[in-house]
Amino acid sequence: MTVFLAGGTGTPKLLAGARRSLDPTDVTVVGNTGDDVELGGLLVCPDVDTVLFDAAGVLDRDTWWGIADDTAETHEELQRLSESIGIGAEPRYLPDDQQTAGRRIARWRRFSAAGEFMHIGDRDRAVHLLRTSLLDEGHSITETTRRLADAFDLDLDLLPMSDDPVASIIHTPSGAMHFQEFWVANRGEPVVEDVEFRGAADATTTEPVLDAIREGPIVIGPSNPVTSIGPMLALDDFRAALDDATVVAVSPFVEDEVFSGPAAKLMDAVGYEPSTRGVADAYPFADAFVLDVEDGMELDRPVVRTDTKMDDDADAARVWRACEHALDLAAAATADETIDDPSAEVS
């Protein structure tokens, strides 16, 4: 069993490469749900859905979200109707009393569909509709995700990190906003003062996730450590389970340069150096790292280097081979075995 902790891009890309050499029935993916959003009454799980759609073979690989060749009649009509009554495409966060009424899992993440600010394809929306309805029928998000995975005939296990509401809230000088408002609507431009995982103190992970972590090992792809993996680490029982597991992480940085996304800015805001060294600080439970060949940073744990840029599945397969090597080093380190060469290179 290999357990991947997944945000929306880095780890899913790595997973696509790893699936070439792993038996998918031995793969469990734990998906971040901190970025989930309720849009027009429908719960959207961007990170979980990227894994779901890619494993189902329907992911739009140009964007790494949504379904390939999807239409967007509903989205375009929503935009047209909204504009014709003077509502722009900006996010319309619903009033506080609307954030907590009804569906518990939708707390702190409810946006109006008016001026729908995220692009939702028509078939994509069917997934959000079915998910939301299965939740309303009384199923947990874990069970609901399992049924969606069945509907797409998935051969790997896909688990949300928690059945409780945990929302990634970005604090900016102009106020707090949900991560999707910060990232999609404001293109990650606002100054970040702090990142809050609202609800995490009262949330736990699930038994299936704890079982998977216990079985391990754990692989964290080049995900954003703050908003992709951070929500998982904010769950006390999740974090504690990692301390006892064999964990390998791929740095999303090349020294202090990030491949893509808001990781640098977010790490700086929460007090980590925006670099590979900061990633190592954020992951004290990691037993080995995979770094880019151009990344000369020294870490206090074993390192395997390779070209960590992943433009296609062949790239991802190379990074996965480096992960396999790092897992060997991590297992040896966990077992306190002497490692002759704690730094290796995979090409």
Place this chain on the structure above:
Amino acid sequence: MTVFLAGGTGTPKLLAGARRSLDPTDVTVVGNTGDDVELGGLLVCPDVDTVLFDAAGVLDRDTWWGIADDTAETHEELQRLSESIGIGAEPRYLPDDQQTAGRRIARWRRFSAAGEFMHIGDRDRAVHLLRTSLLDEGHSITETTRRLADAFDLDLDLLPMSDDPVASIIHTPSGAMHFQEFWVANRGEPVVEDVEFRGAADATTTEPVLDAIREGPIVIGPSNPVTSIGPMLALDDFRAALDDATVVAVSPFVEDEVFSGPAAKLMDAVGYEPSTRGVADAYPFADAFVLDVEDGMELDRPVVRTDTKMDDDADAARVWRACEHALDLAAAATADETIDDPSAEVS
């Protein structure tokens, strides 16, 4: 000002004919909301939408619901996903505690999107999304409908009958079910023991509707008197306002034959003769009637006869001319004027 009380087919068809000769800015349509349903978290207003779409020129005139040439990618994907996990297309009414949580207007009408049993087109769905979100933003259904009408550039006034939840519930030997479950999913086949307008005792109509009725006159097309007009009559203040208004109604029957729909069965269940005479009993406030030329029933109020079958707008225009004639008779009757010929024929 002419005020039409509208269900989903009869009155909207009549209205299409009347619009040829009426200034649309002098037309108000009060729409039945008893048949409204919440499907997958989206409030669907079938009767209001038929008027909305037809007045906007986008109605599918083959079915008299939905948008012409609409795609249904989301609906078809929902059906496919649901079937692949063993959920059929039967209605999945949500648990009791889910019926009343959150959105007040959605009470007693909440269905899962799993196995979506009503056909919802993609652009059609955009309307339900926008409506639901405007409600969640804090607007009433009256205000929300006004904004949708603006979005479609409507030239007539479209008013829901109430801002309160009123749900048409059909009691059958196998239990109570929402009207849409009875009509769409079960094709109107179950035995009807009673019809309940749940919530009506605690509901009122709105000031804009009362103002329109006071200004009048009122036209009731060949609608189903029970589930199309009945929910309006179940509102005490609505019913009282009608007593003081000039009202003309078109019978949906030719003697005891109904043109289409479940009117006969429903009238029988609530104690009215399923015939034109029963319609007259159900509408004691009506001052004159339009009947079919083949309908020989004698009524205690003035009658205008014409061919009431409406297959196209020319037919509807003819029925509208009969309504105009009946309005004259009704006005005379209301004013206690002597009517030389209380029965006339329009061809």
